[in-house]
Amino acid sequence: MTALIELQAISKNFSGIHALREVDFDLNAGEVHALVGENGAGKSTLMRVLGGEMRPSGGRQLIEGEEIRLAGPTDAIRRGIAVIHQEMALAPDLTVAENIFLGQLPAQINWSRLNERARKLIERLGFAISPRAEVSSLPVAHQQVVEIAKALSRDVKAIVFDEPTAVLSTGDATRLLQIIRDLRADGVGVVYISHRLDEIYAISDRITVMKDGRRVGTVTPAEVPVQDLIPMMVGRPLSQLFGDKPETTIGDEILRVDGMCLPNGVRDVSFAIRAGEVVGLGGLVGSGRTEVARAIFGADPVSAGKMVLKGRPYSPRTPKQAVRRGVGLVPEDRKGQGVVLDMAIAKNATMANSARVTTAGFFRPDAEASLVQELIRSLRIKLGSMHDPVSSLSGGNQQKVVLAKWFNANPDLVILDEPTRGVDVGAKTEIYSLIHRLASEGKAVIVISSEHAELFGLCDRVLVMGEGELRGELQPQDFEEEKLLALSMMRQSQPGTVRPQTARETHA
Amino acid sequence: MTEATATNPEPASPARRFDFMKAFHTYGTFVIFLILLVVAAAQSDAFLSERNAMNVLRQMSGIGIMAIGMLFVILTRGIDLSVGSIAALGSVSSAILLREYPLPVGIAMVVGIGAACGLLSGIFIAFFRLPAFVITLAMMTAARGFALILSNGQPITLGAPGKALSSFGTSFTFGFPNPALLMFALFLIALVVLNFSRFGRLVKAIGSNEEAVRLSGISVPWYVLSVYVISGALAAVAGVIITSRSGVGSASVGEGNELDVIAAVVIGGASLMGGRGGVVNTFLGVMILGVIGNIMNLAGVPGYHQQVYLGVIIVIAVVLQNGSTLLRR
Numbered sequence: 001m002t003a004l005i006e007l008q009a010i011s012k013n014f015s016g017i018h019a020l021r022e023v024d025f026d027l028n029a030g031e032v033h034a035l036v037g038e039n040g041a042g043k044s045t046l047m048r049v050l051g052g053e054m055r056p057s058g059g060r061q062l063i064e065g066e067e068i069r070l071a072g073p074t075d076a077i078r079r080g081i082a083v084i085h086q087e088m089a090l091a092p093d094l095t096v097a098e099n100i101f102l103g104q105l106p107a108q109i110n111w112s113r114l115n116e117r118a119r120k121l122i123e124r125l126g127f128a129i130s131p132r133a134e135v136s137s138l139p140v141a142h143q144q145v146v147e148i149a150k151a152l153s154r155d156v157k158a159i160v161f162d163e164p165t166a167v168l169s170t171g172d173a174t175r176l177l178q179i180i181r182d183l184r185a186d187g188v189g190v191v192y193i194s195h196r197l198d199e200i201y202a203i204s205d206r207i208t209v210m211k212d213g214r215r216v217g218t219v220t221p222a223e224v225p226v227q228d229l230i231p232m233m234v235g236r237p238l239s240q241l242f243g244d245k246p247e248t249t250i251g252d253e254i255l256r257v258d259g260m261c262l263p264n265g266v267r268d269v270s271f272a273i274r275a276g277e278v279v280g281l282g283g284l285v286g287s288g289r290t291e292v293a294r295a296i297f298g299a300d301p302v303s304a305g306k307m308v309l310k311g312r313p314y315s316p317r318t319p320k321q322a323v324r325r326g327v328g329l330v331p332e333d334r335k336g337q338g339v340v341l342d343m344a345i346a347k348n349a350t351m352a353n354s355a356r357v358t359t360a361g362f363f364r365p366d367a368e369a370s371l372v373q374e375l376i377r378s379l380r381i382k383l384g385s386m387h388d389p390v391s392s393l394s395g396g397n398q399q400k401v402v403l404a405k406w407f408n409a410n411p412d413l414v415i416l417d418e419p420t421r422g423v424d425v426g427a428k429t430e431i432y433s434l435i436h437r438l439a440s441e442g443k444a445v446i447v448i449s450s451e452h453a454e455l456f457g458l459c460d461r462v463l464v465m466g467e468g469e470l471r472g473e474l475q476p477q478d479f480e481e482e483k484l485l486a487l488s489m490m491r492q493s494q495p496g497t498v499r500p501q502t503a504r505e506t507h508a
Numbered sequence: 509m510t511e512a513t514a515t516n517p518e519p520a521s522p523a524r525r526f527d528f529m530k531a532f533h534t535y536g537t538f539v540i541f542l543i544l545l546v547v548a549a550a551q552s553d554a555f556l557s558e559r560n561a562m563n564v565l566r567q568m569s570g571i572g573i574m575a576i577g578m579l580f581v582i583l584t585r586g587i588d589l590s591v592g593s594i595a596a597l598g599s600v601s602s603a604i605l606l607r608e609y610p611l612p613v614g615i616a617m618v619v620g621i622g623a624a625c626g627l628l629s630g631i632f633i634a635f636f637r638l639p640a641f642v643i644t645l646a647m648m649t650a651a652r653g654f655a656l657i658l659s660n661g662q663p664i665t666l667g668a669p670g671k672a673l674s675s676f677g678t679s680f681t682f683g684f685p686n687p688a689l690l691m692f693a694l695f696l697i698a699l700v701v702l703n704f705s706r707f708g709r710l711v712k713a714i715g716s717n718e719e720a721v722r723l724s725g726i727s728v729p730w731y732v733l734s735v736y737v738i739s740g741a742l743a744a745v746a747g748v749i750i751t752s753r754s755g756v757g758s759a760s761v762g763e764g765n766e767l768d769v770i771a772a773v774v775i776g777g778a779s780l781m782g783g784r785g786g787v788v789n790t791f792l793g794v795m796i797l798g799v800i801g802n803i804m805n806l807a808g809v810p811g812y813h814q815q816v817y818l819g820v821i822i823v824i825a826v827v828l829q830n831g832s833t834l835l836r837r
Contacts, residue, residue, distance in 0.1 A: 299723060323725025331723055340717040342783055347709055352724040354706055362705050405724060 002065040004029045004189045005081070005158055010049055010059035012042075019045045022059065023215045025208060027158055027189040032180060034192045034200040037210035037233055038424035043193050046210070047160045050191070051083035052076030074103075080157030084147045084164060092136035096122070099135055100150045121149040125179050139286050141172040148179065158189040163422060165196060169285035169450055170485065177203050195424065196451075197226050209233055233425060242432050242457035246440045251275030254413050254444035255314070257296065260305035265468040266291050269305070275412070278435065278445045280459035282452065282474075283488040287465040289448045290332055293415045296446075297329040298322035310412060323352060328406035330399070332417035332448070338402040339390045346372040346386040348401050353409035375404040380430060396420075396427020403434055414438050415446040420454065432458060452481045464488050537777050537789045537796070540825055544799050552806040560802065562685055566753065568798035569687035570595065570746040570762070572791065574769045575776075576698045577626075577739030579790045582773055583702075584735050585715045585782025586633065586640040590647035591743040591769055594625050595762030596655040598747025603757025604658060607667030614669060618748055619741050625651055626740020627733070634732035644736075648766065655759035664757040677752025687749045694742070699787040711735060715782025771818075772797045775825045796825065 003026040012020040020042045027033050035043045048054040049061070052070030060067055063079055070076050076083075090099050097118035098105075105114075118131035127145045135143055144164060151159055161180070165173040173196075180190055180203055194200055200207060201221050209216040209232045216232050224232075256272040266288040273279050281289045294300040296307070298316030307314040309325055316322040319329070331337035339348050349372050350357055357368040372386050381400045383393060390398055399419060406414055416435065420428045435458055439445050449455050455462050456479040464472050466488040474483060548555045574591045581588045598618050605614040625647055632643045666674055676686050684692075702708035710731050713721045722728050743762075751757050776793025778785025800821055804814045 297723070318727060319723050320725045320727045329723060336717070337719045337723050340713045340720050340783075342716045343713055347713070351710075351713065351721070351726070358706055361707060362700075363709070365704075409725070 003027060003062070004064060005050065006062040006065075007046070007050060008060040008062070010046065010056045010061070012045055012049060012054065013057045018213050020049070020056070021213045023210070023213070025050075025215070027191055029157070029189050030184055030187045031205040032184050032190045032192055032203050034194070034204035034207045035210065036194070036197070036200060036207060036229070037216075038426055041210040041233075041424075042213040043210055044162055045213075047083055047162060047191065047193065050076075051081055051160060053083070077154060080155055081160075082151035082154065082156050082158070083160040083162065084144075084151060085162050090135045090143055090146060090150075093134060095132050095134055096129055096138070096146050096149075097131035099146055100131075100153050102150070104154070117153075118149065121152055122146075124152070125149060126175055141168050141285060144168065144172075144176070148176075156188060158191070159183065160191040160193070162193045163195065164192075165194060165199060170452070170481075171284055173199065195422070197229065201226060230425065242429075246436055248276040248436075248440045249442075250277055251442055252310075253308075254310060255296070256308040257292075258306045258308075260292065260295060260307070261303045262288070262291050262295055262468075263301060263303050264288075264291050266295075267468050269465075269470045271463055271470060271473075273413070273444045273446065275442045275444050276439050277461075278439045278447060278459045280455035280462035281446055281448045281465065282455050282462045282484050283465035283471070285450060287488060288468040289465050290417055291468075292465070293329060293417050293446065293448055296322070296413075297327055297415060299329070323409065323411070326412040328352065328409055328411035328414045330402050330406065330414070330416040330419055332421065334395070334399055334402060334421070339398055341391040342389050344387045345376075345381070345383055345390055345393070345401055348390050349375055349386075349404040349408060352405045371408070372404075375408060379404050379407065379434060394424070394427070396423040396431070399423055399427070399431060400434070403431070407434075407438075411443065413444045413446070415448070417448045418450065419447065420449070420451070452484055455479075455484075536828055537775065537792045537825075540775075540828060541792045541796050541799070544796060544803070548799055548803045548806075551803055554806055555803065558683075560806075562680075562683075562688070564795075564798045564802045565688035565691075566685040567801075568794050569685070569691040570750045571765060571768050571772060571797065572691040572794040573694055573746040573749060574739075574743050574762075574765065575772045575790050575794050576694055576787070577735075577742035578769045578773050579698070579776075579778060579785055579787065580702075580711055580735040581640070581739050582770075582778050582780060583711050583715045583782060583785050584732055585718075585780075586732065586735065587644065587770070587780070588626075588629070588736060588739045588743075589641065589644040589766045590625065590629060590651055591739060591746070592762035592765035593648045593651035593655065594622050594740050594743035595747035595750060595765060596759050597625065597651045597658075598622050598744030599751040599757045599761040600655045600659040600664060600747075600759050601744075601757075602673070602748045602751050603664035603666055603670060606670035606673060609669065611669050611672050615673075615748060619744050622744020622747070623737050623741040626736040626738065626743075629740070630733035630736030633736060634729035640736075652759065655761075659757065659759045661759060666751070666755050666757065670755075673748070673752045674755045677749065677755075687753060690745075690749065694745075695787060695791050702787050707731070707734070712783055715784075717783075768797060771822050775822060 005027045007023065007025040009022040009024060010020055011018065011022055023042065023046055025046060037043050045054065049056045052073050052075050061070065062068070091102065094102070097115045100118045100121060101114060115131040122129050122145060125145055125148060127142065129138065129142050129145060135146060138146070164176055168176060177199060180192065183190055192200065192204060204221055206218055206220055207229065208218045209229065211233060251274055253272055253274050258270050260269040261267050269292055281292065283289055291300065295302050298319050298321050314325060316325065335341055346368060350368055354363070357364055357371050369386070376383065376386060379400045381397050381404065383397065390401055393401065419435065420431055423431065435445060435447065447455065447458055462474040462484065463470060464474060464484055464487040472487040554560055574595065578588055578591060598621065601621055602614060602618045605617050609617065629643050629647045632638045633640045679686055681689055710721060710726060714728055714731055718728055747761055750761050772793040773785065773790050774780065775796050776785065776789035778790065800818060801814065804817060809817065
């Protein structure tokens with residue numbers, strides 16, 4: 001049988017660096033072929049070649065046995081290859097239907113027919129999203145659905161999913177996996193890139209492991225169990241991922257939130273956190289976790305409720321006031337909110353606190369360099385030069401730069417929103433140990449994550465949110481995914497009338 | 509049309525090509541400037557004369573001073589269309605104020621007026637988050653109007669304290685025209701501020717990623733406000749300098765200058781999308797603009813034709829600047 005797509009000995013050089021070295025890859029119709037490896041292993045580059053966005057420096061590309069040379073993404077789409085990227089490529093101000101049919105709009109548009117077709121496509125995916133809604137008004141998960149619908153609107157033979165579930169909650173991710181199974185049943189070839197190995201084992205027919213721009217091997221899930229796959233990627237077994245939690249002494253209360261309500265639907269959230277504690281904030285995406293974090297950091301307004309920070313009333317109206325009072329935030333969108341990508345690593349690292357390296361508003365280059373050098377060593381950031389832009393780093397190291405910024409500012413409360421999203425396994429472990437270090441230095445730490453294993457591995461207790469409410473709290477003996485989901489999805493009270501009991505019991 | 513016409517990959521020397529492009533990206537403006545100098549020298553013997561060089565420097569001093577402020581504004585991803593009009597207001601008000609007040613006081617007041625114009629624009633842009641293009645367009649109209657009202661539409665000859673200004677503007681120190689020396693000094697200050705101060709660094713960072721800066725606990729609006737104040741103040745200084753050269757305050761000073769200033773900054777490689785641009789390259793951008801005008805004057809190109817050539821040259825310069833981005837892939 002001829003493979004649907006075959007890549008033979010693909011190489012790609014960037015300015016002398018070998019991003020891909022003679023990689024072979026093939027995809028059959030009606031199979032899910034997973035692609036795994038640490039960030040920087042070359043997965044995305046390989047898929048860019050496959051999708052016609054990049055020309056390889058060497059190698060051959062065959063579609064249904066015929067050698068071709070893709071002229072660009074448009075050419076790839078015409079041949080039935082669609083790539084759904086990590087960073088979504090939708091036009092935010094256009095409607096769902098307009099986005100789906102963008103590039104294939106007829107000169108004379110019959111809007112009601114177009115909207116109807118869009119609605120049908122989305123329904124086929126098992127979602128109900130209005131085709132007239134503007135994309136910017138949709139949650140990320142729904143935007144992803146629109147991307148997939150866009151791909152399906154054309155006659156598609158192969159779809160590449162580049163980390164589709166990184167931004168999705170567990171429920172949405174499960175539905176996406178079902179969509180992928182349906183696509184496979186329809187005879188579509190699917191390439192699936194993910195850092196979530198449980199998903200990969202759930203749906204893949206074959207798995208190709210990449211490392212440092214080379215193909216390590218192609219295996220089936222049956223012949224290589226998870227614990228053997230991770231060493232293929234990094235050379236480190238799964239159990240060592242979280243490391244040992246160091247002994248920390250729980251100190252005084254750092255932050256107390258009482259009856260917080262936000263304009264965006266978060267209602268009556270109350271909890272407290274002490275020095276040295278790592279508290280998880282779990283629940284589905286859209287349950288209000290990020291909103292609570294941003295409100296504590298003064299990035300978004302609060303409509304009601306009180307906060308007390310280190311014994312004094314706390315109501316930040318800007319992040320600046322929050323930072324002054326000793327609060328730091330590692331935001332969920334690393335590239336959009338965490339770092340200034342084009343700016344040097346050193347300059348990013350000292351952005352939140354440059355008091356120690358400036359005199360009268362002017363930097364002392366030597367002082368700054370030695371401070372940053374110390375941060376790089378302490379956080380084990382892998383880089384060429386501290387004067388290189390942050391964009392030159394891998395995802396994990398970019399995230400460490402964000403962490404360095406806060407290690408340098410030395411706040412009492414650090415909030416980390418999805419700290420390991422899109423970060424490879426190796427860097428994840430290091431970020432976990434940095435989070436432990438923050439706690440052992442006596443800081444209060446709040447971790448938001450959609451990966452439940454991460455919350456359970458890291459946190460002393462996990463607060464669970466659902467639909468804008470705090471629905472309960474899990475202690476370590478209750479750290480089970482089912483319990484978390486049950487809490488998150490079960491409504492316990494009428495909105496706004498009764499406060500979640502668990503939150504008040506804590507430290508009462 | 510698809511990209512079917514694109515060239516085949518050149519696996520032979522990606523490393524060498526990249527280095528060349530990178531170098532060009534950094535020194536592109538300088539290369540363009542050198543090429544222009546060579547062309548100019550070949551075109552006309554008069555070009556290389558000291559007298560001509562000093563003329564170009566003096567002519568460009570107003571544009572140059574405004575370009576410094578514009579660079580800061582553009583780095584934050586903003587734009588200031590009001591610089592030419594504020595220069596006119598500076599010109600007229602200096603002529604009026606220097607009849608009554610001694611030179612330092614009068615100049616300080618004029619600079620204050622320019623800063624106040626920038627402050628007003630800046631408040632709307634930074635705190636009410638209105639588009640800089642529209643707000644500074646409004647300021648461009650209003651400031652010009654004020655200049656016309658104050659001057660009654662007539663040129664105003666400099667009074668007694670103003671004579672000192674005139675003599676400053678028309679004389680030389682160390683062989684350089686004073687206005688050019690002032691421009692050099694301001695460029696030098698800008699160089700230090702942009703590269704070594706917290707302010708300069710944050711201005712650049714805001715243009716690259718405002719949200720990341722805000723979430724680092726920095727009050728972005730104050731920085732945005734500041735760049736418009738700086739731009740307004742420097743535009744007023746430029747107005748005073750132009751007045752010092754001519755000896756007359758006029759509401760028609762700086763007409764259309766905002767476009768020359770933006771062109772100079774862009775030729776200097778700054779990105780209108782913010783975050784990218786430098787002081788040295790902006791200075792070279794100003795000089796390129798000056799030399800182009802000068803060559804065409806020396807070669808006897810008629811004024812109307814000059815405008816067309818200038819447009820073409822700006823496009824060529826910007827295409828060369830962005831060559832590495834265009835050719836990446």
